[in-house]
Amino acid sequence: MTDDVLLSARGLEVHFPIRSGGVFRRSSGAVRAVDGVDLDIRRGETLGLVGESGCGKSTLGNALLRLVEPTGGTVTFDGIDVTALGRRELRELRRRAGMVFQDPFASLDPRRTVAQTVSEPLEVHGLHGDRRERAARVSELLELVGLDPAVADRYPHEFSGGQRQRVGIARALAGEPDFLVCDEAIASLDVSVQAQVLNLLRRLQRRLGLTLLFISHDLSAVRHVADRIAVMYLGRVVEIGPAAAVGGDPQMPYTQALLSAVPVPHPELERSRKRTVLRGDVPSPAAVPTGCRFRTRCPSAFEPCPDVDPALQPVGQVDGHLAACHLHGVVGTPVAREDDAPEGPTPADAARAPRRAGRAH
Amino acid sequence: MSAPVLEVEDLRVRLRTPRGTAHVVNGLDYTVGPGETVAVVGESGSGKSVSVLALMGLLPSGSATVTGRALLQGEDLLAMSPDRLRRVRGPGMGMVFQDPMTSLNPVLTVGRQLVEGIRAHQRVSKQAARARAVELLAEVGLPDPARAVDRYPHELSGGMRQRVMIAIALSNSPALLVADEATTALDVTVQAQIIDLVERLQSEHGTGVIWITHDLGVVAGIADRVLVMYGGRCVEDGTVDDVLDRPRHPYTRGLLGALPDLAEPLADGSRRDLATIPGVPPPPTDLPPGCVFWPRCPVRGDARCETEQPPLTVVGSGSAALPHRAATWCGEDSR
Numbered sequence A: 001m002t003d004d005v006l007l008s009a010r011g012l013e014v015h016f017p018i019r020s021g022g023v024f025r026r027s028s029g030a031v032r033a034v035d036g037v038d039l040d041i042r043r044g045e046t047l048g049l050v051g052e053s054g055c056g057k058s059t060l061g062n063a064l065l066r067l068v069e070p071t072g073g074t075v076t077f078d079g080i081d082v083t084a085l086g087r088r089e090l091r092e093l094r095r096r097a098g099m100v101f102q103d104p105f106a107s108l109d110p111r112r113t114v115a116q117t118v119s120e121p122l123e124v125h126g127l128h129g130d131r132r133e134r135a136a137r138v139s140e141l142l143e144l145v146g147l148d149p150a151v152a153d154r155y156p157h158e159f160s161g162g163q164r165q166r167v168g169i170a171r172a173l174a175g176e177p178d179f180l181v182c183d184e185a186i187a188s189l190d191v192s193v194q195a196q197v198l199n200l201l202r203r204l205q206r207r208l209g210l211t212l213l214f215i216s217h218d219l220s221a222v223r224h225v226a227d228r229i230a231v232m233y234l235g236r237v238v239e240i241g242p243a244a245a246v247g248g249d250p251q252m253p254y255t256q257a258l259l260s261a262v263p264v265p266h267p268e269l270e271r272s273r274k275r276t277v278l279r280g281d282v283p284s285p286a287a288v289p290t291g292c293r294f295r296t297r298c299p300s301a302f303e304p305c306p307d308v309d310p311a312l313q314p315v316g317q318v319d320g321h322l323a324a325c326h327l328h329g330v331v332g333t334p335v336a337r338e339d340d341a342p343e344g345p346t347p348a349d350a351a352r353a354p355r356r357a358g359r360a361h
Numbered sequence B: 001m002s003a004p005v006l007e008v009e010d011l012r013v014r015l016r017t018p019r020g021t022a023h024v025v026n027g028l029d030y031t032v033g034p035g036e037t038v039a040v041v042g043e044s045g046s047g048k049s050v051s052v053l054a055l056m057g058l059l060p061s062g063s064a065t066v067t068g069r070a071l072l073q074g075e076d077l078l079a080m081s082p083d084r085l086r087r088v089r090g091p092g093m094g095m096v097f098q099d100p101m102t103s104l105n106p107v108l109t110v111g112r113q114l115v116e117g118i119r120a121h122q123r124v125s126k127q128a129a130r131a132r133a134v135e136l137l138a139e140v141g142l143p144d145p146a147r148a149v150d151r152y153p154h155e156l157s158g159g160m161r162q163r164v165m166i167a168i169a170l171s172n173s174p175a176l177l178v179a180d181e182a183t184t185a186l187d188v189t190v191q192a193q194i195i196d197l198v199e200r201l202q203s204e205h206g207t208g209v210i211w212i213t214h215d216l217g218v219v220a221g222i223a224d225r226v227l228v229m230y231g232g233r234c235v236e237d238g239t240v241d242d243v244l245d246r247p248r249h250p251y252t253r254g255l256l257g258a259l260p261d262l263a264e265p266l267a268d269g270s271r272r273d274l275a276t277i278p279g280v281p282p283p284p285t286d287l288p289p290g291c292v293f294w295p296r297c298p299v300r301g302d303a304r305c306e307t308e309q310p311p312l313t314v315v316g317s318g319s320a321a322l323p324h325r326a327a328t329w330c331g332e333d334s335r
């Protein structure tokens, strides 16, 4: 590990037990939301994290800050083993490493005004001691995210979706963190406000040397903010590298499909555009396919894919561009043959089953 | 053309706040035909969500005043008794809310919530409703739907919750579907699947759709017509081609200019700032007397801009049935 790495995860796992119905609530199997992630985030960089809904992005972001408990692996933040921290040290970590939550409605306390919400980290961490100072800081933060400081005494229900999202960003910035996880932080903002927030984050980064993990399903937005992009599929990082390389010259069929599906704002182009639509649905993280987890939907799957779990390997033209894909050479861990579990129906089968939409019964 | 599913006339919403009256929606007129998709776009805080919550009768009755008419299949939603309104929701109109976590019940499994929604409006057995629930979850692309029905909202990812909301809204094949940022947390593949599903509902049941989104790429792909809101008003509307390809209002032009372009080459490290519309929208408690966009407008091409509110008038070529309208004093060549 070089010392320009601020945060690193090794073999990180978050498995949620599945409750089975009935009185005994036995746990039967697990949802492998994060399933063996190795990741280094460099000081001052913006790492974009993209992938389909349910692939484990939020859970990974939460686990890095120990907002959910990892069930395996380690996380190191600035040399500190996060997985071993006690309550007190965890609080200090929370000041240095903040989070903008995906759901702005659920993450704001309806009984607290915007000023109370935004100044909460200041109070908790004893920053900006006196009231006047704190009020001034709140105004400054609100302005920074493009809200009128006069809204400070309002409650969350008086705000639109996009306005609430910005309150969440202001709160996350209040403690002047070194590291910020932005989980879909701009998802429900209109484009001009999105651009404002993206510009703001970039400015802060230059000024404060902020390190960002920018979670989004929107590859085009990520390409604009990220220095590097990591692509996640079913709990694993399957491709990572410089933004221009991953966004411009993707090497894993999954990333290629994700890119080709981004809609464009031109009616004629959009209607006639050729998309690589992936076959089938995302497999459930409770039943991860053997070998390459993408193989059940991959247009290029071939013999080794079910038998060898691919490791990240150097690909493409640029240094630091890695992908977990056998098309670039079969590298990885062979699947143990003896405990070959029955695979069950593949999602492609499910997609082929007859569907009757919108039928009234 | 057959009778519209929804006709909105001069819809206005005022909200009482400690700081005075907020004029959140200020005279909206539009129709949604059978099978038609009207996309509503516009600045954050421009009144998009409030305007559709008003149709559904879901604004706080103590502080909200709603006026105008909103005919759903000929019957005025704004004049309905709460009881009638409750019966109309479901088969009459389905809504996907912008905030999935607060609109799902956290203590009920998603299956329970779907089954209750179905059985409130259809005479079917519990088992049949449950089977239908599983089918709906499969249709919105939830992996492992047979298990997903037994999960609680907090056990789902953000995008999965959004899909559950969509399944609930579609469960009674509504005549009108209102989708408020329904696919914002969804990646493009799932989004495409949802859009297909909605289109199928439209062709099978003639469902009219109001689709609120900030994603102009989605608008380009699905909308028949587009309505652009700013400061609680419609500042421009027309066919999707007219509005996105030949925008006339300076706000719409700014909005399109603010798009990050996927095709743009990325120079290493030296990225320029994205174009934004400088300034903030006016607070709804204190709207300017002239054009609502005037305080931020880069054009200001007419003496009346500051003092007189421009009416929504026909511009450009559109047909009589599908006019292209804009509320601006600025003429064609004032870019």
Ligand SMILES: Nc1ncnc2c1ncn2[C@@H]1O[C@H](COP(=O)(O)OP(=O)(O)OP(=O)(O)O)[C@@H](O)[C@H]1O
Pocket (backbone or CB within 6 Å): A016, A031, A032, A033, A051, A052, A053, A054, A055, A056, A057, A058, A059, A060, A102, A217, A285, B154, B155, B156, B157, B158, B159, B160, B185
């Ligand atoms: N508390 C929980 N209990 C059980 N399962 C959970 C829990 N939280 C998340 N999961 C499951 O873990 C998987 C990953 O969820 P996560 O929220 O990390 O996805 P995501 O990539 O952020 O998706 P989205 O883009 O939809 O927000 C999903 O299958 C989800 O159902």
Ligand SMILES: Nc1ncnc2c1ncn2[C@@H]1O[C@H](COP(=O)(O)OP(=O)(O)OP(=O)(O)O)[C@@H](O)[C@H]1O
Pocket (backbone or CB within 6 Å): A157, A158, A159, A160, A161, A162, A163, A188, A190, B015, B016, B017, B022, B024, B042, B043, B044, B045, B046, B047, B048, B049, B050, B051, B098, B284
């Ligand atoms: N209950 C309320 N009390 C006071 N003001 C409110 C209330 N609800 C909404 N508003 C205000 O009304 C305006 C319109 O809000 P609305 O939620 O309709 O915006 P929107 O166009 O949906 O924005 P977004 O794209 O951010 O979701 C905003 O300025 C908001 O602050």
Ligand SMILES: [Mg+2]
Pocket (backbone or CB within 6 Å): A057, A058, A059, A102, A183, B157, B158, B159
């Ligand atoms: Mg998420």
Ligand SMILES: [Mg+2]
Pocket (backbone or CB within 6 Å): A160, A161, A162, B048, B049, B050, B098, B180
């Ligand atoms: Mg809204």
